[in-house]
Amino acid sequence: MARKSSRKTAKQRAIDSALAVVRERRNGRSSASGSKAGRAGGKTKKQLEIERIERWIKRNLPPQGSPEWEALCTECGKCCYDKVWRGSRLMLLKSACGYLDTKTNLCKCYEDRFENEPLCLPVGAEIMQMGGLPEDCPYVQGLPGYRPPLVVDKTIDEI
Ligand code: SF4
Numbered sequence: 001m002a003r004k005s006s007r008k009t010a011k012q013r014a015i016d017s018a019l020a021v022v023r024e025r026r027n028g029r030s031s032a033s034g035s036k037a038g039r040a041g042g043k044t045k046k047q048l049e050i051e052r053i054e055r056w057i058k059r060n061l062p063p064q065g066s067p068e069w070e071a072l073c074t075e076c077g078k079c080c081y082d083k084v085w086r087g088s089r090l091m092l093l094k095s096a097c098g099y100l101d102t103k104t105n106l107c108k109c110y111e112d113r114f115e116n117e118p119l120c121l122p123v124g125a126e127i128m129q130m131g132g133l134p135e136d137c138p139y140v141q142g143l144p145g146y147r148p149p150l151v152v153d154k155t156i157d158e159i
Pocket residue numbers: 072073074075076077078079080123133134137138139
């Protein structure tokens with residue numbers, strides 16, 4: 001249970017932050033979540049970084065969604081643990097998404113995960129730009145400049 005506070009809890013802040021990302025994606029807009037973005041040619045730094053990562057993915061990884069792409073996942077489940085922003089850095093916590101089966105590390109609603117869990121992001125340039133995949137995740141091996149989340153031994157209710 002979340003701590004009671006007159007201020008927003010970390011979980012609420014995390015949800016607000018992630019919902020903003022979801023809204024941006026649905027609206028087809030980009031914004032400076034987590035940083036003050038400058039603009040170049042009408043694009044934010046964040047959008048330019050996402051595009052750089054998309055190009056890197058195309059050059060270095062199997063086609064997204066292909067069996068080869070899926071096979072890269074070791075099903076460690078780490079990307080399904082709670083994340084919160086600390087300044088411009090994501091922290092990866094030890095509490096898991098409610099849909100993660102922590103015994104098998106598999107999602108209990110994989111087919112409907114994006115409908116069921118607005119904080120769930122697909123593996124791709126967006127979550128990579130945020131630094132939401134752990135250091136040992138195969139999808140980010142060799143990605144120049146990748147900054148993984150800070151692993152913190154706390155649950156979302158303890159921070
Ligand atoms: S962190 Fe990477 S390897 Fe682990 S479950 Fe997520 S995508 Fe798969």
